Amino acid sequence: MKPKNGQTGRRGYHHGNLREALINTALSLISEKGAAGFTIAEAARAAGVSPAAPYRHFKDRDALLAEVAEQGFNVFAKGLSDAWAGGEPIPRVAFQRVAEAYLAFAREEPSYFAAMFESGLSFKLFPPLQEASERAFGVLRDACEAVIATLPAERRPPSMMMALHIWSLSHGIAALFARGDEARRPIPMKPEDLLEAALLIYLDGLSG
Amino acid sequence: MKPKNGQTGRRGYHHGNLREALINTALSLISEKGAAGFTIAEAARAAGVSPAAPYRHFKDRDALLAEVAEQGFNVFAKGLSDAWAGGEPIPRVAFQRVAEAYLAFAREEPSYFAAMFESGLSFKLFPPLQEASERAFGVLRDACEAVIATLPAERRPPSMMMALHIWSLSHGIAALFARGDEARRPIPMKPEDLLEAALLIYLDGLSG
């Protein structure tokens, strides 16, 4: 029987799951002080471990931040994918749900959001991060394709273009008005309603 | 006749224009290392001044950053306003120019852009910053109103809503695909074309 210590998950000399613990700790630090204020030393302290320990698992600060962002994209992709739910009951309704899920993510996971979109990490340097990002975008693109299929053949836009439009619009509203932190700008309506209205207008424009 | 030293603008013991010099220096530091990497000490060094000197002009790091962002919003507002040019020759054409100007700003002034939108400054703490931001938004809103006036009376959306839609869309494209720094995501088309297409679809949707 392995020794345990309940509360912290720490198992004596060996932490047991330091890697995950550091990622979670990073998340709360980011939510307290923003992505800029996050440091490896403080993450180590919060995880109850010596300042050298994180280097067993992450090359440096950026590598840890990149893993946070990557995990964020995975959570994000799952959120979008669940909202899409195969496009049931009809694609347009599911489509609006996906957009709502985008805003919900920005509101409920501002730390992930900051790490993913505002940490200044270069995607080139972290290929797994780029791949995770592309998977999330893929959900959006699939949804767009399903909606496009409901349009008359002669009015179908390229799905890549439409997906980029929807991503940009959702992202703009999320980053400016729906984020769950201090940088949110107040507006006199619900971000969800704002986005829903924009999507209706956009889809009207497509249908012609 | 005042002493001069040409190159640096420094005039002996007194700098002459340290306040502006620090803001400009901050801009180049931000473009080198991102808004997070900017420090007052380094700005002082780059301006050729002792580390205590900046405190004659700015309360602290955030205050300096806020002034950079504020100046950025002023440059931004001017760019949008020039592009709008009173809505000549016709509002829709001028409107597309405004959108282009948004992307141009993100591409050509990534440091301002980062300070304005990604530095994590709280607008509540810097009212002049908020006001500058609102002036820039005002240009966009005026442009929307002019375009709305060309629509049949029964199809006119609230100008506030339309302006927020356009802002979000432009901002999303700018932040994700058109910014002039490492965080830009590559896409297989020009951001300007992407935005132009989206606006055409949106305006079609409005016209019904």
Place this chain on the structure above:
DNA sequence: TGTACATCAGTGAACGCGCGTTCACTGATGTAC
């Protein structure tokens, strides 16, 4: 025009601090036999 004085905008040294990272090390764990 000259001078005394107030004010402004810098200096430079110093402080305490926390960070990132390295190093030789050691306790804990897993495995071959």
Place this chain on the structure above:
DNA sequence: TGTACATCAGTGAACGCGCGTTCACTGATGTAC
């Protein structure tokens, strides 16, 4: 089942560093008379 050994995942002390900020100060400038 026991034991020797390799490997893993930590420790803790130390380093050099640069930062933000304060302090008493002083050179430069502007102005009243």
